[in-house]
Amino acid sequence: MKLRPFIALLLFALLASGSFGQSRFDNPSEVITSFYRAMEQEALETRSAELKALFLEEGTIHSIVQKSSLTSSPKGGSVTDFLQGSSGFYLANTMSYDEIERSIDYYVDIATVHSLVFQTIVERNNANIAYEQMLWFSFTMVFEKDRWFLTNVSWVNAFEDEDIDDAMRLDTLWHPTKN
Amino acid sequence: MIAIRKHSILYSITAALLCFATSLLAQLPSTSVDALDAFYHASSRADFNPNDHLLPTARCQVVTYAEDGSTKAISFTPQAYAVQIDTLTKLFEVDQQPVVILSRYYGHLATAYLSLYTRLIDRQNGDTLRLRSMQSVQLIQQNGWKIASLVIQNEVEAYPFSEELWPRELSEDLKLGIGSISQVEPDTTTSTSTEADYDPNKVYNVDQLQVAPEYPGDPALFTSLLSSFAATMDSSLEGSPFTVVIEEDGFARLGYVGDLSGAEIERAQSFVKSMLIWYPGVLDDASVKTKLIFYLL
Numbered sequence: 134m135k136l137r138p139f140i141a142l143l144l145f146a147l148l149a150s151g152s153f154g155q156s157r158f159d160n161p162s163e164v165i166t167s168f169y170r171a172m173e174q175e176a177l178e179t180r181s182a183e184l185k186a187l188f189l190e191e192g193t194i195h196s197i198v199q200k201s202s203l204t205s206s207p208k209g210g211s212v213t214d215f216l217q218g219s220s221g222f223y224l225a226n227t228m229s230y231d232e233i234e235r236s237i238d239y240y241v242d243i244a245t246v247h248s249l250v251f252q253t254i255v256e257r258n259n260a261n262i263a264y265e266q267m268l269w270f271s272f273t274m275v276f277e278k279d280r281w282f283l284t285n286v287s288w289v290n291a292f293e294d295e296d297i298d299d300a301m302r303l304d305t306l307w308h309p310t311k312n
Numbered sequence: 313m314i315a316i317r318k319h320s321i322l323y324s325i326t327a328a329l330l331c332f333a334t335s336l337l338a339q340l341p342s343t344s345v346d347a348l349d350a351f352y353h354a355s356s357r358a359d360f361n362p363n364d365h366l367l368p369t370a371r372c373q374v375v376t377y378a379e380d381g382s383t384k385a386i387s388f389t390p391q392a393y394a395v396q397i398d399t400l401t402k403l404f405e406v407d408q409q410p411v412v413i414l415s416r417y418y419g420h421l422a423t424a425y426l427s428l429y430t431r432l433i434d435r436q437n438g439d440t441l442r443l444r445s446m447q448s449v450q451l452i453q454q455n456g457w458k459i460a461s462l463v464i465q466n467e468v469e470a471y472p473f474s475e476e477l478w479p480r481e482l483s484e485d486l487k488l489g490i491g492s493i494s495q496v497e498p499d500t501t502t503s504t505s506t507e508a509d510y511d512p513n514k515v516y517n518v519d520q521l522q523v524a525p526e527y528p529g530d531p532a533l534f535t536s537l538l539s540s541f542a543a544t545m546d547s548s549l550e551g552s553p554f555t556v557v558i559e560e561d562g563f564a565r566l567g568y569v570g571d572l573s574g575a576e577i578e579r580a581q582s583f584v585k586s587m588l589i590w591y592p593g594v595l596d597d598a599s600v601k602t603k604l605i606f607y608l609l
Contacts, residue, residue, distance in 0.1 A: 243464075277384060284385065285463075287450045289418055291418060295418065309477070309482075
């Protein structure tokens with residue numbers, strides 16, 4: 134295995150697009166922006182409709198609560214599983230996302246997007262209590278029916294032992310091959 | 313004495329358990345890249361166990377194309393993907409090798425965007441199909457690194473791989489297309505020689521034969537077959553060439569496809585599979601192997 138220096142990282146300016154109903158999702162950036170907006174929706178019906186519109190039917194979501202470099206609690210499942218599993222948390226809190234950095238790799242009809250975001254969680258019963266953290270999101274998408282669909286979204290939170298900016302660093306590995 | 317013996321037994325059991333645990337740990341991939349290597353190695357074998365490499369919630373998506381060019385992503389659960397691997401390994405000897413891996417990781421989440429070289433050797437006739445694809449993988453560390461998502465896009469000829477993901481230094485020895493293991497040299501030329509001696513092992517060009525291979529039935533049937541796969545035998549139409557070998561027994565098999573993309577190779581394979589049994593070419597009153605040249609438009 135040969136480690137090569139960081140090669141390609143396309144950084145995208147973070148541009149908010151129009152309202153959800155006007156989106157056609159004909160570029161990956163539009164899907165990402167719409168995903169964060171959907172995740173901020175307080176009403177379950179709205180959140181559910183907006184998230185499901187972004188995913189393929191078989192789409193999945195995996196989240197990792199990382200407590201330290203050694204311990205974590207991963208969870209995963211369908212979009213419906215995520216909506217059901219997180220509904221209690223949304224009842225008690227509101228959430229907002231500010232995207233800091235984004236990169237994309239794509240080839241024809243697949244795309245992989247990496248995104249660093251700043252998440253703010255505010256308790257509904259006491260707006261003075263707020264939690265803030267950085268998260269790394271990784272999205273995979275396919276282009277079907279003239280638009281991009283999410284196939285999977287995974288994320289992990291920042292933890293003390295390691296700078297989350299490392300997540301956006303790319304290692305290019307040359308793999309020995311034989312015919 | 314008894315106490316010592318008990319202690320020895322306890323020590324032996326502890327040592328055995330430690331050895332067992334150490335061997336288990338040794339088997340677990342220590343990094344996400346090791347896990348990828350292990351996955352591609354294991355998923356090239358008939359005894360592939362999806363539970364060793366994929367999370368139960370994982371999905372494998374394969375981008376496919378319909379005749380009209382529209383995209384359809386087919387989704388597989390880990391078990392359904394294992395069934396696909398099982399079928400593939402029964403038909404072919406499979407070898408999958410990552411070429412370049414663009415890797416990112418943080419904590420217990422890792423991703424890889426990689427180019428993959430796949431070689432399939434037909435277990436019946438030894439024909440070799442060599443393909444390349446781009447794959448996007450997400451891995452999560454949960455009792456070892458396991459795949460949460462795998463998305464596969466086979467190469468599309470109109471969009472060649474970048475030098476970054478298919479560097480010349482790594483790939484110059486990697487052949488692509490179809491051929492026998494011992495003979496992969498592309499040859500779509502037509503010989504001008506009409507002098508030929510009968511050789512049962514030789515693949516002849518049409519102009520070397522006394523009687524050319526003939527497709528059975530109404531000629532319109534063959535025209536319809538060509539039309540439905542957008543194929544032609546007319547070289548002036550500037551399509552992508554590939555060859556079909558008509559065996560002595562009239563069965564058709566795909567020959568050289570080095571100028572075709574992955575999607576076109578699949579189309580050429582379907583085209584050949586849709587053929588009826590030909591009347592074979594004849595030389596010196598014997599049936600011989602004959603090479604026909606087709607073009608995909």
